[in-house]
Amino acid sequence: MKTEIAADFYNNAGVLKEDAPFSERSTMLINRIRSYCEELIFTNAKILEIGCGNGRYSFAFEKMGAISTGIDCADTVIEYARDFAKQINSTSTFIMGDALDMPFMDKAFDIVFLVGNTIVEFSYDDIDKLCEQSRRVLKQTGVFCVAMNDMFIHWNGKHHDINNYSYESGQILSNYTIPGQGTYPYHAHFWTVAMAKCIFKRHFRQIDIKQTDEKRFWIECRL
Ligand SMILES: C[S@@+](CC[C@H](N)C(=O)[O-])C[C@H]1O[C@@H](n2cnc3c(N)ncnc32)[C@H](O)[C@@H]1O
Numbered sequence: 042m043k044t045e046i047a048a049d050f051y052n053n054a055g056v057l058k059e060d061a062p063f064s065e066r067s068t069m070l071i072n073r074i075r076s077y078c079e080e081l082i083f084t085n086a087k088i089l090e091i092g093c094g095n096g097r098y099s100f101a102f103e104k105m106g107a108i109s110t111g112i113d114c115a116d117t118v119i120e121y122a123r124d125f126a127k128q129i130n131s132t133s134t135f136i137m138g139d140a141l142d143m144p145f146m147d148k149a150f151d152i153v154f155l156v157g158n159t160i161v162e163f164s165y166d167d168i169d170k171l172c173e174q175s176r177r178v179l180k181q182t183g184v185f186c187v188a189m190n191d192m193f194i195h196w197n198g199k200h201h202d203i204n205n206y207s208y209e210s211g212q213i214l215s216n217y218t219i220p221g222q223g224t225y226p227y228h229a230h231f232w233t234v235a236m237a238k239c240i241f242k243r244h245f246r247q248i249d250i251k252q253t254d255e256k257r258f259w260i261e262c263r264l
Contacts, residue, residue, distance in 0.1 A: 071098060092140060096133060140163075
């Protein structure tokens with residue numbers, strides 16, 4: 042999704058109570074990838090979460106011992122995450138910015154995470170840019186980690202919204218109604234693991250893919 046459209050959509054969507062950091066639902070989502078994260082995160086590891094939203098994963102990474110930084114293009118969620126961090130005396134920091142042009146120094150992070158199927162926000166060209174940026178901000182020993190759904194498996198080869206799918210861009214155009222606020226465009230992109238791997242391979246030397254359940258995957262990319 043284009044950065045301004047994403048920011049507009051997520052600013053309007055705000056943060057649902059059930060999606061707040063440490064809520065039952067957030068804990069369930071983090072538990073899905075916990076063992077993979079715990080294997081990589083060491084004490085004081087500098088981690089970056091791209092598209093961090095309200096920070097639920099970044100706060101969980103902090104609890105695992107990391108020094109977390111989250112970046113997101115929507116100011117509502119970044120402000121929410123900053124307020125939440127203050128309330129719980131967290132050391133996590135949250136930056137409003139574009140993942141395609143990140144305001145971080147070269148080699149600043151041990152791990153970059155793109156989790157919660159956030160890959161669907163990005164077009165194929167944009168993931169190329171995002172990989173370039175992730176590579177730049179990672180230390181030589183760093184890891185780029187992606188948790189994503191394979192949408193072909195997810196939909197069993199079918200999708201009810203097929204008329205809104207563009208075979209040229211891979212975008213699936215939808216309108217989402219946010220209760221009490223209005224209807225906003227939402228453009229997800231169709232991603233499979235094979236497509237992602239094809240792009241990751243251009244930027245990273247080693248790609249390890251694990252199928253975590255029927256439709257979900259954990260991918261570690263190393264320089
Ligand atoms: C599906 S939400 C996931 C949020 C969070 N990872 C989670 O699972 O709770 C995707 C997030 O990516 C952010 N996003 C989309 N495009 C972005 C971009 N170009 N740069 C930074 N953030 C972006 C959106 O604002 C949104 O908060």
